[in-house]
Ligand code: HEC
Ligand code: HEC
Ligand code: HEC
């Protein structure tokens with residue numbers, strides 16, 4: 001019975017894929033442009049004259065405001081929704097201001113509004129926010145761009161994300177525009193100009209939806225991919241450099257902050273990635289304007305239009321949307337349990353630090369365990385699909401994070417000769433409870 005069920009589901013999936021492949025619009029080579037678009041033209045409205053459908057749908061990203069259970073476009077505060085994160089990011093900008101991401105056309109407004117930006121912020125922060133970038137990188141070189149202070153560089157930037165971030169004018173093919181992506185692929189022996197069209201429908205998002213850091217004094221934009229793109233590879237890379245984003249208050253732990261590693265997480269052997277599905281398949285589904293078929297550029301949560309986003313491959317859309325709910329609820333619960341475990345570890349380490357004859361080696365081990373646990377948790381938390389992009393990988397990483405966090409708590413208790421620090425739930429979910437003095 002179960003086997004028959006599986007066969008039916010597989011057959012339905014295959015038919016879906018076949019129908020989908022049959023319906024791919026022909027490649028748009030040799031179109032008749034109404035106007036000539038300059039190379040790396042930052043102003044999307046000019047491209048829009050030639051491509052009114054893509055431009056009209058792209059503009060919708062400015063005003064989208066609908067939320068889903070875990071995501072959506074309103075830009076709600078993660079800190080208000082989940083106050084544990086105020087503790088997890090204590091001493092760092094994300095503990096003060098951390099809003100959910102919105103549509104592409106808001107990128108420039110939002111980066112300028114965040115309280116995480118100040119007079120010391122490097123220009124690098126504009127790297128994923130503006131269609132001015134490709135032309136500026138071409139003119140200044142990326143090293144100089146990154147070194148220019150944010151406020152100064154801002155004078156040269158007046159466009160949000162736009163056509164020039166993903167397309168080559170003239171041919172309209174998808175391209176890598178961010179030099180940091182090109183360098184990261186290069187370091188792994190990969191040359192994007194040889195990628196297939198279907199691969200580019202994912203790689204073009206990796207211009208921005210990735211983990212990155214600012215290397216050295218010059219704040220050079222770098223993706224930590226030299227050892228691979230799994231979370232273990234990324235942590236090993238940062239450990240080898242002794243890199244940290246901030247020091248955790250009261251424990252002095254050198255911490256790591258994950259950015260938005262959708263690309264790394266999705267491509268870590270997820271079911272959809274292995275089946276050859278691209279980011280654009282779900283986030284930029286084909287829509288019709290009379291006889292014309294085009295890719296919706298209204299990039300947003302696919303749960304807001306599941307018939308379009310999933311229905312081109314899955315015949316039973318209600319079923320797969322039900323699966324998304326089950327998966328996300330499960331991962332959300334596990335994510336909160338991970339946060340509780342990490343906060344218990346933090347509370348225990350903070351108490352241990354104050355003990356006069358604390359064992360320094362054990363304490364240092366506890367700090368490292370906290371660093372590694374929290375980066376794993378953050379990789380899943382900062383990735384914006386609440387685990388859906390790769391459910392098995394999310395649960396694997398969160399399980400490791402809980403284990404490491406509880407080990408950190410144990411090492412801290414041992415280092416302080418204080419079994420009371422082993423109490424689970426020293427943190428009650430809202431406010432840290434006072435820990436009994438060891
Ligand atoms: C199989 C379909 C599918 C594929 C492929 C896919 N996504 Fe998603 N994505 C989703 C779903 C479903 C969500 C959850 C949306 C929600 O919770 O509202 C999501 C959420 C997101 C979000 C957050 C959306 C929001 O409303 O804030 C981002 C950003 C994102 N995906 C980027 C990507 C990128 C980049 C890729 C490729 C590396 C990708 N996705 C591949 C289905 C997909
Ligand atoms: C975030 C990246 C991104 C941005 C920004 C973007 N596009 Fe696209 N565009 C894509 C992807 C992905 C495809 C699908 C390409 C494919 O299947 O080969 C696409 C396809 C197209 C196509 C081919 C026909 C179609 O609809 O599939 C045109 C024309 C186009 N885009 C125009 C534009 C214009 C005009 C803008 C600016 C208003 C723009 N794009 C902005 C990613 C982007
Ligand atoms: C040039 C950088 C850049 C590229 C390329 C890019 N994104 Fe984004 N994306 C962003 C930024 C920045 C935001 C958040 C903007 C904000 O919050 O104001 C975002 C937001 C999103 C959202 C959330 C929208 C919402 O309404 O909540 C989704 C979904 C998304 N991107 C998917 C994609 C996909 C899929 C691709 C590839 C086809 C892609 N992005 C390519 C930078 C980029």
Ligand code: HEC
Pocket residue numbers: 009010012013014017020271272275277278281282302303306309310311312313314320321323324
């Ligand atoms: C381009 C085609 C395509 C699109 C678009 C697509 N899927 Fe899939 N999906 C697949 C394929 C192929 C599989 C592999 C399973 C199979 O063999 O049937 C799959 C599997 C799944 C599974 C089962 C995975 C598992 O491991 O249990 C779920 C759930 C799912 N998809 C949900 C979605 C949702 C939700 C959307 C829309 C946001 C979506 N899919 C969009 C092709 C697609």
